[in-house]
Amino acid sequence: MNEPSGAHAADELRARAEAATTGTPYRYRWTERGFDLVVDVPLPGGRRVHTYRVALLLAGRTFTLTDVVHTHERGPLGTTRKTVETGRARYRTWSRSLDGSERHSFSSADGHRLIRGVAGELGWRELKPATQKAALVTGAFGGLVALGTLIALAIAFWP
Template sequence: MSDTLYARVQAAAEDTSYRLRRTGRGFDMTVDVPGLGRNTTQVHTYRVELHPRDKTFTMTDIVRTHERGAFGTSTRTVKRGRVRYRTWSRSLDGSERTSFSSADGRRLIRGAAQELGWRELRPPTGKAALVFGAIGGLTALGTLIALAVVFWP
């Protein structure tokens, strides 16, 4: 069952710059992000964990960025979770344009999964962020109400 999903995503990614690699619990789909400049490279990986018994999967973005600075310095960063962004660039003479959207890879994987009846679950980090966001929102609302009560004329 998971082999079928992998094959479907692989077929959908054919003739694109996405590369697939099997992992112990699913697969990674990786792409080099274009258009970031001469001194910056970025690799975006969509890590897909499959749960074949339930026909569910989770998807986590892993974005690795390497920036080379002056005097041989460099900075490497890694972001995990749900990372959304878009890049675009144009050559100096305007003849070549490149663009990238992190949503495109997600759509490719979701489309293939949906065709086969698979359902996406939120990764644990996404659930935690939702809980903390709700708590923060409720705290802000409570603070605003308290301020309104205290300073109401």
């Protein structure tokens, strides 16, 4: 099978991602390093914009996926709060209108699946961000320390 060159493969992935978002709430945006998928998430009393930022690494046909979540919430007495989260965001929201006529739901996992599905079909694989790898190592180390502590306590207090 004849594999497309790196730049051609990236263009093909971009085109497939753009086509996959047609007729969905996701808006496709081309970027210099890859592409973004942007979706408005309904929130009661506020607004959230979730951006799935995909950076393509031509060597090895790999990509990184970063979530950027902008939230604008209105509080009591007209106060507002704006936050930006970057990294890996996993959440689900549900809402409906006061009269119950409109219902909205959103899962951040749907966008992740869309991107991974399109990329996987074309032979691209995801690289985990360094922060996620560091969290995994830290969690494993913490688990080993806890296990060692339990064993030490069991030995120390064994009748």
